[in-house]
Amino acid sequence: MLRRIGFRRTLAAALVVLGGWFGTPAANALIPYVYLPTEKELKGSSIGIGRTAAQLLQLGQAKEAARRAALAVRLNPNDERFWSILAEAQLRNNNLKDASRSLARAKQLNPEKAGLWFAEAAIALRAERPNNAVLLISRGLQLDPNNAAAYFDLGNARIMQGVLPLALKSFEKATALKPEFWEALNNQALVLYEMGQRQEAVRRWRRVLKLEPNAEPMLALAAALHQQGEQTEAIQLASRALAQNPNYVLPLHQTEQLWGVRIREATAQLLSETELTNSVERAQANATWKNRH
Incomplete structure (x- = not known):
């Protein structure tokens, strides 16, 4: 409102000056006006802005994406797609309350x-509210029962609840729907290890590494092998894992990734080996996770 009033005053002043220069305008003279876009045009503009916001999210530019998405919802507040894009951008900016409101x-x-x-x-998982997350995911699965990512999140919520058999069941459902879902397979191994099924955990971590040579399953497998006395392979895998992602040298990072007590203890024993001293020290120096907390 204030911006509109300011613009009108400026426009009126300009017309007074023009009148002084050119005299009184004829009755049929064109009078300048402010163009107001139609509702249809505003909605059309919001689509382009919303699409740009989504693209910025894909590029990792969450702050700019949030600004664009906020503009899109102002232009077209009745399209849930823009609110969901805004919520995702707010979530990536760690604005959990704003994200919850946008999703609502x-x-x-x-x-x-x-x-x-x-x-x-x-959002509930980020806020460490697993009970709430389980209810929300269960409702979503009623609408979309073949969503592998949802079963993965459900498994994570079950880990946070401490219900490991149900967590395993959820992760296995995720890989049944999406066989190359290595993150879900990795979490199956984490759960199995905590349940005492160490040989099966090792087998699944080896399957993970065939799909994706990621630092997390690599270090977890190394810790499990070290417990079995397979020293040489354990040291080699651990060294590679820490070089690839130094954050896993930190117990707090392992905890954030839902590693259980048993695998964390096994990892601590492995990383205390003198053959890994240099690798551990380098990882501790290069870890970025500690700078974000």
Whole structure:
């Protein structure tokens, strides 16, 4: 409102000056006006802005994405897609309360969209509210029962609840739907290790590494092998894992990744080996996780 008033005053002053220069305008003279876009045009503009916000999210530019998405919802507040994009951007900026409000608005507009329930569950997991997350994911799965990522999140929520058999069941459902879902297979191994099924955990970590040579399963496998006395392979794997992702040298990072007590203890014993001293010291110096907390 204030901006509109300011513009009108400026425009009126300009017309007074023009009148002084050119005299009184004729009755049929064109009078300058401010163009007001139609509702249809505003909605069309919001689509382009919303699409740009989504692209910025894909590029990792969460702050700029949030600004664009906020503009999109102002232009078209009745499209749940823009609210969900805004919520995702706010979530990536760690604005959990704002993200929750945006998702609540999106769900009001389209309560039958499973992705909105899953997104709200992701916020609950970030806020360490696994009971709430389980309810939200379960509701989403009623709408979209073949969503592998949702079963993965459900497994993580079950780990946080301490219900390991149900966590394992969820992760196995995820890989049944998506066989190359290595993150879910990795978490199966983490759960199995905590349940005392160490040989099976080792087998699944080896399967993970065939799909994705990632630092997390690599170090976890190394720790498990070290417990079995397979020293040489354990040292080699651990050295490679720490070079690839130094953050896993930190117990707090392991905990954040839902590593259980048994695998963390096994990893601590492995990393205390003198053959890994240099690798451990380098990883501790290069770890970035500690700088974000």
